[in-house]
Amino acid sequence: MLKAxxxxxxxxxxxxxxxxxxxxxxxxxxxxxxxxxxxxxQQKIHDTFELVKTSVEQELQAGRGQKDAVPVVGxxxxxxRSTFAAGKATNRQIKFVLxxxxxxxxxxxxxxxxxxxxxLYGVDSLYSLSKxxxxxxxxxxKRDQRKAA
Numbered sequence: 001m002l003k004a005x006x007x008x009x010x011x012x013x014x015x016x017x018x019x020x021x022x023x024x025x026x027x028x029x030x031x032x033x034x035x036x037x038x039x040x041x042q043q044k045i046h047d048t049f050e051l052v053k054t055s056v057e058q059e060l061q062a063g064r065g066q067k068d069a070v071p072v073v074g075x076x077x078x079x080x081r082s083t084f085a086a087g088k089a090t091n092r093q094i095k096f097v098l099x100x101x102x103x104x105x106x107x108x109x110x111x112x113x114x115x116x117x118x119x120l121y122g123v124d125s126l127y128s129l130s131k132x133x134x135x136x137x138x139x140x141x142k143r144d145q146r147k148a149a
Contacts, residue, residue, distance in 0.1 A: 002032040004045055008053045012060065024060060028052050028110070029102070051110065059127055089134035094126060097134065100141040105148060 007027040014020040028051070032044050101108035108116075114125045121133045129137065 001034060002041070003029065004032055004048065005029045006045065006049045006052050008049070008056050010056060010060065024056050026052050026056050055110070055125070087130050089127070089129040089131055093131065093134040093138065097126060097137055097141065100138065100145065104145065
């Protein structure tokens with residue numbers, strides 16, 4: 001198997017905060033079957049990158065991140081301000097969910113996962129989950145993984 005890691009990042013200025021921005025980033029690791037021709041490999045990479053890019057752009061267009069961002073004074077010595085999405089799932093939770101979906105006998109695609117998230121938690125995507133719902137999803141995926149073993 002060939003492995004491809006596709007990333008898309010975008011920085012957005014924070015309104016009314018000089019020299020500040022929010023960074024949005026998504027990385028996706030996928031496997032590509034060996035023996036495919038160069039054209040099919042390039043098409044798989046292109047399609048997967050488009051999925052990654054579209055996911056980030058949809059999150060930004062929906063206003064997620066900025067509308068929910070709450071400025072807080074960080075624990076930094078210089079008093080620099082930072083932002084965080086109050087109550088949203090952490091990057092670590094999201095990565096753990098994606099890892100659990102990938103490391104299965106039958107991996108769960110991002111589209112399948114988002115459909116399940118919408119059905120179970122009433123939000124459009126994994127990236128819209130609350131911290132509590134992300135924890136529930138992690139426990140559910142871990143439970144499913146134990147049953148399969």
